[in-house]
Amino acid sequence: MHEMDRYDVVVIGAGFAGLTAARELREAGKNVLILEARDRIGGSTWYQPDGFDGFGLEMGGTWIVPQQTHVWAEVRRYGVAIKDSEMPSRMTWSDRGEVLESLLPVAPHEYEQLEHAVRSLIEAASRFDPLRPLSEQDVADLDVPIGRWAEDVGLTGNAKELMISWFCGCANADAETGSALDVIRWCSSMDSSLWGMVQASVLGFTFVGGTASLARAILADGGAELRLSSPVRGIDADEKGVTVAYDGGVVRGDRVLMTTPVGVWQDIEFTPALPADKLAMSRENHAGQGQKVWALARDVPADISGFGWGTSFDYVGAMETTERGVVLVCFAPEHDRVDAGDLVDVQRAVREFAPRAEVLDARSHDWVHDEFSKGTWATFRAGQFAKYELCVGRPEGRVHFGGSHTARRWRTFIDGAIESGKRAAAEILAAAKES
Ligand SMILES: Cc1cc2nc3c(=O)[nH]c(=O)nc-3n(C[C@H](O)[C@H](O)[C@H](O)COP(=O)(O)OP(=O)(O)OC[C@H]3O[C@@H](n4cnc5c(N)ncnc54)[C@H](O)[C@@H]3O)c2cc1C
Known part of the structure; x- marks a missing residue:
């Protein structure tokens, strides 16, 4: 009979939380496997180097600031190149699509x-x-x-x-x-x-070679085994360990670290079942259900930084000027405000900030309907702090929980993901020592 692969820790998810935890556990001498559903690492960060005219696009997490001490320390540790934002010369205000000519x-x-x-x-x-x-x-x-x-x-x-x-x-x-x-x-x-x-x-710092440059550095340093395109379907814990079933096989770990977004938990078969509070959080999901859309446009101020109300996008800002036009990053608080696949609709929304804009190209990833995300960043719904803030990161026996949604100071950020990865790794090491 084929022996089932055994690991000290099976980490589920190769976003910043999972990658950081895996590195910390490897440094402590543990045998670690990372199972990742997608065919890439990075999770809610996704750098597409072939963006617009050679300007790479971050489809997910992008900006960091020095006050985010966990991600900042990683950037320093690996010497990853970052750059500060260029300041706009003025702000643009759009009142229901009418651009205000005021300071x-x-x-x-x-x-x-x-x-x-x-x-x-x-x-x-x-x-x-x-x-x-x-x-x-x-x-x-x-x-x-x-x-x-x-x-x-x-x-x-x-x-x-x-x-x-x-x-x-x-x-x-x-x-x-x-x-x-x-x-x-x-x-x-x-x-x-x-x-x-x-x-x-x-208006913080961005990664010159994309967020992927940091994710790759952490993975390479940790040297954990990684299996891509391996969505986990079942987690079965007993007194001696945990059996993890994924598309491609079954592995056994002494402990498991879950780092998937909360909305995904309900799709995984847990034995014993997830406790009622975790299951309720997963079903309610978080409130981060909006859009991030990139647009390449002509006839737009090269340093536009626009905030709007009563508009489809709540923010439209310039990131770069290419030969063909200005690269704009745009956000909307609901996923269906703008049809990112329709240039005419993106142009309509951009024109609420730059009335003469001609949109030449647009790109977005639909995180809300992505089965491995079910949302963008994990802003709590009103009232969820009291019910779930502590429950989302609480271990359930041999199954531990990380991810930026479990962090403190910078929960929902890249920094929070890294903070949570360190916290979860320390928690697992302490628990392993005790047992
Ligand atoms: C559009 C957008 C813009 C953002 N902007 C910023 C920003 O500017 N600055 C900032 O700091 N943060 C930003 N964020 C948030 C930041 O990207 C996240 O907080 C952080 O990357 C989360 O990391 P994580 O490791 O906790 O989770 P994730 O990165 O989501 O990683 C979880 C991983 O689990 C995998 N997974 C899911 N289900 C399964 C399964 N069943 N089996 C195996 N693997 C599974 C996923 O594929 C994923 O790789 C943004 C996010 C989005 C989406």
Whole structure:
């Protein structure tokens, strides 16, 4: 009879969480196998070097900032090249498709409203410590839908519209679903700075050779065995170990580390079954159900950085100028706001920020309908902090749980994925010692 392959740890998912955990476990002398469903590593980051006219496109995670100490340390460790964003000379504001010719997004008589909006954000961000679980701090009043928070703090006019749209942009979620707390956390993680929050979203550093350059470096250093195109279907744990069934075979591990997005858990057959809270989280899924669309356009300002409300995209920003035009990165808080496969529709949405734009090309990945993601980044729905913040990363016997959704300071970011990979590896090593 063929002997089943045996490993100390089977890591499920080759995103930044899985790759980091595998490296840490290998460094501790463990025998590690990574099973990855797709035919590539990187998970929710996906660099396509053949992008537009030689400018490579990040279909998923892109920007990092020095305050993200885990990813920053990895970049330094491997000497991976990154570059800072070029600052736009001005911001563009689109009020329901009408571009405002003003320095600030509101008329002078509404400046006070804008001040109030910024103050409300900073005050809220200063109320908690992003390094500790938010469900253990006194901030349940902030774990409400984005639109409700704007109402609660008494925002009005364009300041309110902009704030809601900005929060939805950060959440990649709509105003009725996304948790305001999960967005305010960004500000808190940047020492309660609004400017810091903008940097962490779309004006931070990018990878010169794509996020893949860092993912490859971590994988190569760790030297774990990797099987691609190997979606896991079943996880069967007993007192002595865990049997993992995937398309292609069955392996046995002393312990398993799950790093897949939460929405995917429900599609895997767990024995014993997942506890009720984890299963409920998987079924509810998170609120990050929006779009990221790349467009190549003519007749667009070469440094456009546009925020809009009542528009299809909530952000349209220039990343590069090629021979044919300006490369734009665009976000929408719902997955069907723009038909990314239809240049006319993308052009319609871009024209809300640059009225004369002619869109020549567009590219996007539908993360929401991708069976191995079921969403973009894992912003909690309003109310999910209390119910699931601690449960998503809690081990279930020999099955451990990582992924950026289990991180603290930078959950939902690349940094959070790396933080979680380190945490999970340490947890597994400690548990292995005890047993
Ligand atoms: C459009 C978009 C834009 C983003 N922008 C930024 C940004 O600018 N900055 C930033 O820091 N972060 C950003 N993020 C978030 C960031 O990319 C993620 O938080 C991070 O990459 C998640 O890493 P992870 O390892 O936790 O999960 P993932 O990268 O999702 O890895 C999980 C892996 O599990 C695999 N998998 C799933 N199911 C199975 C299965 N059944 N069997 C085996 N394998 C399976 C998946 O294929 C995947 O490779 C963005 C994400 C998206 C989608």
